[in-house]
């Protein structure tokens with residue numbers, strides 16, 4: 276895999292003095308700025324414990340070496356150190372050893388550290404990630420993938436998420452970044468995967484009729500090639516996560532009714548998703564896209580026979596939603612550059628008479644390949660971001 280810098284870093288500009296932070300082991304600042312008393316320190320690393328042992332962490336509460344927190348608690352959460360009386364980190368590793376480290380430290384705020392509904396997992400081998408509280412926030416810290424895999428587009432770190440066990444009345448939202456000091460569960464601007472998806476229904480004059488809640492009881496394995504991310508869950512739920520990457524340039528979905536995800540923050544090659552169809556019934560398909568292209572265009576194209584429903588993203592797009600009724604055999608996601616920049620695309624397809632035919636079937640002649648920008652006004656009060664071209 277090529278060693279390129281991570282684009283996502285640009286989004287995490289510190290918001291305030293007590294914002295949580297990520298400290299890369301290869302470049303820990305000294306002194307460490309803005310450390311809040313009572314905050315928790317976590318380590319996400321699969322670096323050699325022989326090197327982690329040479330990194331000392333001192334707070335008034337005691338002195339530790341990083342190998343001592345490179346473990347999980349009995350619950351499967353990551354072990355942490357509570358900051359008490361400042362934080363000093365020092366190393367006796369050589370500069371060469373330090374620059375080869377891939378792991379990072381994560382510092383919460385005190386409020387997060389004290390919140391029983393806030394938890395942190397470090398993902399290595401397959402494990403259950405679960406929440407036991409309502410309205411919980413779970414931070415996922417990834418560890419470096421095996422570099423020997425020689426998969427061209429493999430990200431540095433990635434979570435492989437399966438077995439999502441969620442009750443139909445609950446909400447599960449994935450967010451990029453880490454929760455800020457004033458995070459809340461209704462923040463949708465960094466949301467990249469949602470179960471349920473809320474579809475805004477329109478009448479033929481494009482007036483909103485109502486919102487339909489589309490819950491997926493079948494979800495494809497989700498690969499999240501980011502160093503860290505978090506999810507919010509309205510009710511207790513569980514899933515399996517593993518540090519793993521499976522090349523999915525051509526992927527066939529495993530159910531007629533399903534949702535899946537493509538996340539890119541690195542090298543990107545065309546992805547094709549092949550759908551299972553039930554041609555006897557109406558089908559609703561759609562996407563939730565955020566895209567921050569770098570001198571590129573990101574295309575999201577549903578193909579049905581010779582016809583397409585296409586959207587292109589050339590300027591910053593946050594939380595753009597669209598859906599329509601068609602029976603596409605495939606979804607193609609491609610870009611005009613091998614390094615298109617950060618983007619996420621949740622796709623879905625559901626067969627059934629979810630939508631009364633005729634009430635909101637879109638007109639057929641809007642030009643494709645126009646960039647779409649939506650600014651969410653508030654949760655579930657979306658601007659329509661829908662372009663359609665079907666021949």
Ligand SMILES: *[C@@H]1O[C@H](CO)[C@@H](O)[C@H](O)[C@H]1NC(C)=O
Nearest residue numbers: 408409410411460461509510
């Ligand atoms: C969870 O959050 C929702 C929405 O903010 C709120 O209505 C509900 O009361 C919360 N539930 C609990 C148990 O705190």
Ligand SMILES: *[C@@H]1O[C@H](CO)[C@@H](O)[C@H](O)[C@H]1NC(C)=O
Nearest residue numbers: 457458459460461462463464
């Ligand atoms: C949640 O966070 C978003 C983004 O920071 C903000 O716009 C919104 O007002 C917040 N909502 C609540 C209920 O605090």
Ligand SMILES: *[C@@H]1O[C@H](CO)[C@@H](O)[C@H](O)[C@H]1NC(C)=O
Nearest residue numbers: 476484485486487488631634
């Ligand atoms: C939304 O409006 C349509 C058309 O009026 C109706 O058939 C459907 O039951 C409504 N759905 C909800 C959830 O209210």
Ligand SMILES: *[C@@H]1O[C@H](CO)[C@@H](O)[C@H](O)[C@H]1NC(C)=O
Nearest residue numbers: 545574576607608609610611
């Ligand atoms: C993207 O895929 C579409 C549909 O297969 C194709 O027409 C288009 O040329 C591709 N664009 C790029 C930039 O690869």
Ligand SMILES: *[C@@H]1O[C@H](CO)[C@@H](O)[C@H](O)[C@H]1NC(C)=O
Nearest residue numbers: 530531532625626627628629
């Ligand atoms: C897909 O969902 C629809 C609507 O809920 C349902 O009628 C249909 O049986 C489902 N199909 C499969 C294969 O699960």
